[in-house]
Amino acid sequence: AQSVTQLDSQVPVFEEAPVELRCNYSSSVSVYLFWYVQYPNQGLQLLLKYLSGSTLVESINGFEAEFNKSQTSFHLRKPSVHISDTAEYFCAVSDEGYKLSFGAGTTVTVRA
Amino acid sequence: DAGITQSPRHKVTETGTPVTLRCHQTENHRYMYWYRQDPGHGLRLIHYSYGVKDTDKGEVSDGYSVSRSKTEDFLLTLESATSSQTSVYFCAIGGGFADTQYFGPGTRLTVL
Numbered sequence: 001a002q003s004v005t006q007l008d009s010q011v012p013v014f015e016e017a018p019v020e021l022r023c024n025y026s027s028s029v030s031v032y033l034f035w036y037v038q039y040p041n042q043g044l045q046l047l048l049k050y051l052s053g054s055t056l057v058e059s060i061n062g063f064e065a066e067f068n069k070s071q072t073s074f075h076l077r078k079p080s081v082h083i084s085d086t087a088e089y090f091c092a093v094s095d096e097g098y099k100l101s102f103g104a105g106t107t108v109t110v111r112a
Numbered sequence: 113d114a115g116i117t118q119s120p121r122h123k124v125t126e127t128g129t130p131v132t133l134r135c136h137q138t139e140n141h142r143y144m145y146w147y148r149q150d151p152g153h154g155l156r157l158i159h160y161s162y163g164v165k166d167t168d169k170g171e172v173s174d175g176y177s178v179s180r181s182k183t184e185d186f187l188l189t190l191e192s193a194t195s196s197q198t199s200v201y202f203c204a205i206g207g208g209f210a211d212t213q214y215f216g217p218g219t220r221l222t223v224l
Contacts, residue, residue, distance in 0.1 A: 009152075032210045043202060043215035044155070051210050090154055097209035098143055098162075099170070102154035 002026055002093040006103035013081055014111055021076040021106045023091030033074040034092040034100065035065055044090065050074065086110045115139045116216035118203050124222045131190040133219050135203030137183075143206045144186040145213065146170075146178060148199040155202065161186055162208075193223045 003026035013019045025031065032051050036044040048059040055067040065076045074091060091103040115138035125131050135144060143162055147155040147170075157170030159178040167178050175197060177189045190197055200220050206213040 004154075006154075034212075036215075043217050044204075045215070046212050049212065092155075094210070098206065098211070099157060099160065100155075100213060102147075102156070104152055104154045 002031065002095055002101040004091055004093050004101050004103040006089075006091055006106050008106050009104065010107050010109070012109045012111065015083055016080050018077065018079050019081050019085075019108060021089050021091075021108070023074045023076065023103060025072050025074070025091075025093045025101075027072070027095060029095055032094045032097065033065075033067060034094075035059075035063070035074070035076050036090045036092060036102075038088045038090065038105075040087070047076070047089070081108070081110050083110050083112065116203060116205055116214060118201075118216040118219050120219060121217065122220045124224065125193055126224050127194055128192050131193050131221065131223075133188045133201055133203075133221070135186045135188070135216060137186075137205045139205060139214075140183060141205040141214075142183075143208055143211075143213075144180065145204040145206070146176075146186065146188045147202045147204065148172065148197075149202060149218070150199050158188065158201075193221075195223050197221065198223045 005024045007022040034049045035047040037047045038044045050067045058064045063078045088105045092100040117136045119134045145160040146158040156172045161167045161180040179187045203216040204213040
């Protein structure tokens with residue numbers, strides 16, 4: 001199974017500032033990469049995913065993530081955050097196509 | 113929540129008692145998963161199913177069993193609950209290879 005490391009457990013950030021959440025995984029074999037978001041007291045929702053093709057993946061709400069095979073990373077970025085982006089973010093990896101390995105999560109707190 | 117319900121949503125039980133959690137889907141997805149979420153660990157896969165009566169273990173399956181007698185229902189059973197099984201349990205569904213997993217709202221289980 002893959003090992004997934006999210007390098008920051010807590011990220012406080014001011015509204016309209018940029019944010020980067022870092023994710024590294026253990027293997028350089030072909031992988032599928034996901035970012036999920038969990039709002040307070042809810043289940044997880046898919047934010048974006050990388051399966052193949054362009055290494056830069058974008059979501060509909062302004063987040064983007066870049067797949068870097070040589071560094072085995074899939075960092076998530078947003079150039080300007082909103083209060084509503086306060087949530088916990090999980091990086092997940094699959095090398096078998098259907099079983100996911102999750103990181104420990106990064107809590108993003110956006111302050112006015 | 114992509115047509116996924118979990119019941120009960122909250123449960124408090126005592127050590128040594130059996131507990132069954134239910135996941136019900138209306139999406140006719142082949143794959144179903146049970147995860148537990150604990151602070152500092154992210155989500156960890158307990159068991160998954162790839163069809164009716166076809167199940168397999170995840171990374172933290174000890175103390176848990178599952179059953180899937182119908183496409184739409186996936187049951188998780190704690191035969192004799194322990195305090196270490198206090199957690200939030202999420203069910204997820206997915207179509208298979210590299211497909212997005214959709215998560216239910218979760219069940220908060222407390223074992224006293």
